[in-house]
Amino acid sequence: MRTYVAKPYIASSPQAELMGITGQALFKNLHAEDMIELKETYGFEEFIGDQWYSQQMALDFLKDLTIPDKFSTTQNLVALGMSAAALSSQLFSAALMNSIETFLEVLPSLYSLLQRNVPDEEGYWPKKISEGHWIVTNNTPYPGELVFGLHWAWMNSLRKPHDIFAVRPISPDEDGLYQLEIKWGDTPEAVR
Structure with missing residues (x-):
């Protein structure tokens, strides 16, 4: 059982x-x-x-970005996540960026490169289900759409040229945390 569960848009x-x-x-x-x-x-x-920079200031901005009828919330948050993935990847060594599996194995430690003064349990927590099939739990205050864009862009940059991949939101975990299912392989059946 977790001792810390992130609250949406609220820094720890x-x-x-x-x-x-x-x-x-x-x-x-x-x-x-x-x-x-x-x-x-x-x-x-x-x-x-x-x-x-203040994490709470960024979270306040993201929350304001979700004002109904003012912004295209989902598109904007996914775009922010995709851009953050591309920009943050510049900090990661080539060894970490050589395969999806290697990247997912070290994903929790990568979060701490980009965020500081947060609880040890805050971050992205991957779990291997089978070969080419992982679940990532988002125990961060960042919105799911942004987290989706972030992980989609990372997987797209890490996949082998012949690989097909899928990143899908799935049911929240027992603590109500947003989760993503990530699958990849060289056939359409691998990502179903």
Whole structure:
């Protein structure tokens, strides 16, 4: 049983921080123009890659991005996740980025490269079900759509040229945490 369960859009403490390279996704994503007004409201001009920023400030921004009828929430959050994956991958060694399985095995430690002053249990927790089939549990305060975009982009960049892959949201775990099923292989049957 977990001792810490993340609450959506609420940092674990005021000291929780994220690395600036992930914040750069606000300026470098497929829907960045949709977020201009909100970025101005928050005073976001730029994020410096190796600097640290308030996780709660970023979460407040993401929560405001979910205002109904104002933003294309799902598209924007997925785009942010995809961009954050591409940007953060620059920090990971080539050895970690050589296969999906290797990457998933070390995924919990990678979260701590990008976030600090958070509980040890905060992060992405992968579990191998079988060859080419994993479940990743999101014990972070970040929204599921962003987490989906993040993992989809990572898997897309890690797959072998002939591989087919799927990243799907599945039922929450026993603590109500968002989960993703990740499958890959060289046939359509492998991802069903």
